Amino acid sequence: QKEVEQDPGPLSVPEGAIVSLNCTYSNSAFQYFMWYRQYSRKGPELLMYTYSSGNKEDGRFTAQVDKSSKYISLFIRDSQPSDSATYLCAMTTLTQGGSEKLVFGKGTKLTVNP
Amino acid sequence: DGGITQSPKYLFRKEGQNVTLSCEQNLNHDAMYWYRQDPGQGLRLIYYSQIVNDFQKGDIAEGYSVSREKKESFPLTVTSAQKNPTAFYLCASSLSGRETQYFGPGTRLLVL
Numbered sequence: 023q024k025e026v027e028q029d030p031g032p033l034s035v036p037e038g039a040i041v042s043l044n045c046t047y048s049n050s051a052f053q054y055f056m057w058y059r060q061y062s063r064k065g066p067e068l069l070m071y072t073y074s075s076g077n078k079e080d081g082r083f084t085a086q087v088d089k090s091s092k093y094i095s096l097f098i099r100d101s102q103p104s105d106s107a108t109y110l111c112a113m114t115t116l117t118q119g120g121s122e123k124l125v126f127g128k129g130t131k132l133t134v135n136p
Numbered sequence: 137d138g139g140i141t142q143s144p145k146y147l148f149r150k151e152g153q154n155v156t157l158s159c160e161q162n163l164n165h166d167a168m169y170w171y172r173q174d175p176g177q178g179l180r181l182i183y184y185s186q187i188v189n190d191f192q193k194g195d196i197a198e199g200y201s202v203s204r205e206k207k208e209s210f211p212l213t214v215t216s217a218q219k220n221p222t223a224f225y226l227c228a229s230s231l232s233g234r235e236t237q238y239f240g241p242g243t244r245l246l247v248l
Contacts (some may be wrong), residue, residue, distance in 0.1 A: 024213075025180070028178075030176060043236075056236070058239075063242070063244070064241060064242065065140075065226055065239035065240050065241045065242045066226070066239045067239070068236055068237075068238065071236055072208075103174075110178065110179070112179075116213075117192065118167075118192075121167055121184065121186050122230070122235075122237075123181065123194075123236060124179070124181070125178075126178035126179045127178050127181075128176060128177055128178045129176075129178060
């Protein structure tokens with residue numbers, strides 16, 4: 023079983039739709055949970071960062087963490103064509119050297135159609 | 137502007153050749169990282185460095201080497217021992233190694 027599982031999609035929705043992106047994980051030691059957005063042929067950019075169970079909202083984006091179920095979600099409200107990108111979930115654990123190591127899901131490719 | 141720069145944007149490697157990818161940051165971050173991304177795959181950690189003159193292997197270090205002679209620079213060499221080097225290479229940095237990682241724009245390596 024992979025440490026982080028993410029449905030690769032692709033996911034295609036009409037403009038204005040609510041989008042739900044999800045990841046499950048198996049390692050209880052994961053401490054922090056992130057969502058990155060990656061446009062085609064670009065580096066990932068940090069979108070949301072959470073560390074506790076519950077919801078965190080930032081504009082049209084809501085990150086949800088359920089540590090008991092080992093499940094995280096990203097919701098996008100009123101989706102726009104500019105939201106079309108690959109969304110990567112990532113989780114942190116500590117290396118032997120004490121620094122944080124990011125473990126990534128494979129990414130979900132989202133297309134928002136005008 | 138503060139940020140992470142990677143060069144070149146595209147790099148072509150011939151069989152048996154070593155190539156070096158550049159990563160520079162002016163964020164004054166201590167920790168730097170190299171990841172490899174293959175189509176439909178998540179990012180996989182190659183090497184990371186928490187401080188100057190020190191670095192550790194990640195999950196897929198075989199066929200790669202790094203150096204960290206300056207805080208702002210963390211070049212990655214893809215050696216001839218790496219048999220499947222075609223991928224998108226991403227450099228990242230974080231303030232202390234226990235903070236959020238920020239990524240550069242990436243270098244796409246292709247084999248001729």
